Amino acid sequence: MPVECRQLRRKCQLGGLGPNQPHPSSSLGRRANEVRTGGPVAMRRENRNATMAAQRLHIIQDTREQQPWTFAAEVARGEAEVSTKCLTVGDYSLAAPGMTEMVAVERKSVADLWGCCGKDRRRFRAQLERMAALRWPLVVIEGTIAEIAAHPVRGGYRRRLTAASVIGTLTGWSCELRVPWVPAGGVRAAERLAFIHLRHAQRLRARELGRVGHD
Secondary structure, eight states: OOHHHHHHHHHHHHTTOOTTSOOTTSHHHHHHHHHHHTOHHHHHHHHHHHHHHHHOEEEEEETTOSSOOOOHHHHHTTSEEEEEEOOSSSSEEEOSTTGGGTEEEEEEEHHHHHHHTTTTHHHHHHHHHHHTTSSEEEEEEESOHHHHHTOOOOSGGGGGOOHHHHHHHHHHHHHHHTOOEEEOOSHHHHHHHHHHHHHHHHHHHHHHTTOSOOO
16 A cells, blocks of 8 residues: 555544545535534525425314315325314315315215205305305315215215216306315215315415415
């Protein structure tokens, strides 16, 4: 081994560095030192955690929900927290200041939807009219178009309904009142769609208030 190499190795060992450890002046050594001393790496981690906390949704669930969405996956990932409150519009909204007057999600099962277009038609129409006053309303159906069409007719008011009339009624009201509806599929898919809708509403509002960028 050349004399210069032996001297450098000796200096590293005296300075507390083993032969396989990165020298402090190298990029790897600087990164290792940042981790040990809480430098920029730790600062970036703290900033990321702070950003996640700021973007976490505080979802409000209406107290009258009998089998509510829990958003368990989103809560477990730290993306959301859920509390209950009596809402005047919709089944789910956001707790941020002013957001209950801006965004709401109305949840319907396939059976609920048929009822809303039949015996509860007037009440449901009134619900949609209240939602129309919001900026970001959404009706989420826990089922597909095929499941809506295949829903069994069991007598009573349903004898006067067809799948075409149910879908046509909801679509017509959606166009008239500008309240969109989405047949999301299963319960979990509907829950996730509601979360995404609420998250976008919060981000749009934050941009309006100048709190986040437009990326």
